[in-house]
Amino acid sequence: MLKVEHIGIAVKSLEQSIPLFEKLLNTSCYKTEEVSSENVNTAFFQKGETKIELLESTTEDGVINKYIDKKGEGIHHIAFDVEDIHAEMDRLKSEGFILLNEQPKNGADNKLVCFLHPKSTNSVLIELCQEKK
Ligand code: ZN
Numbered sequence: 007m008l009k010v011e012h013i014g015i016a017v018k019s020l021e022q023s024i025p026l027f028e029k030l031l032n033t034s035c036y037k038t039e040e041v042s043s044e045n046v047n048t049a050f051f052q053k054g055e056t057k058i059e060l061l062e063s064t065t066e067d068g069v070i071n072k073y074i075d076k077k078g079e080g081i082h083h084i085a086f087d088v089e090d091i092h093a094e095m096d097r098l099k100s101e102g103f104i105l106l107n108e109q110p111k112n113g114a115d116n117k118l119v120c121f122l123h124p125k126s127t128n129s130v131l132i133e134l135c136q137e138k139k
Contacts, residue, residue, distance in 0.1 A: 008089060009056075009087050011085045011087035012057035013058055014059045015061065015082055017061065018074060024038075027049075033052065033053065034051075037115065040064065043112065045068040046068065046070055057115075059115075084131075084132055084133070085134070086135070090136070091134055091135070113135060117137060119133055119134065119135045121133050
């Protein structure tokens with residue numbers, strides 16, 4: 007793992023949260039992108055090397071809404087940048103971590119991603135992401 011690539015934050019409404027985070031971070035949202043496979047809309051902010059990703063459900067029963075129903079809005083996941091996602095997935099699997107997908111998936115912001123089950127990571131949802139070349 008190279009560094010924290012971004013921190014994912016679950017929000018009810020991008021429309022309300024984008025201006026809030028623009029004020030908070032004193033920078034403009036540089037991208038919004040729908041990830042239809044995950045039923046989420048995302049919005050990205052860059053601060054130095056690290057990004058903040060806001061996530062909003064596009065459906066009533068989407069994973070982000072389910073998360074908000076249980077835990078409220080807030081930090082949803084931490085994403086680590088990896089050089090070789092397949093190698094890192096193999097390494098973590100052999101260390102006993104549970105992968106939520108067996109193959110990398112297409113994520114937002116031109117990434118291949120894989121999530122680790124929070125049950126194996128002290129309840130922290132971890133995302134691995136590798137820039138698509
Ligand atoms: Zn993410």
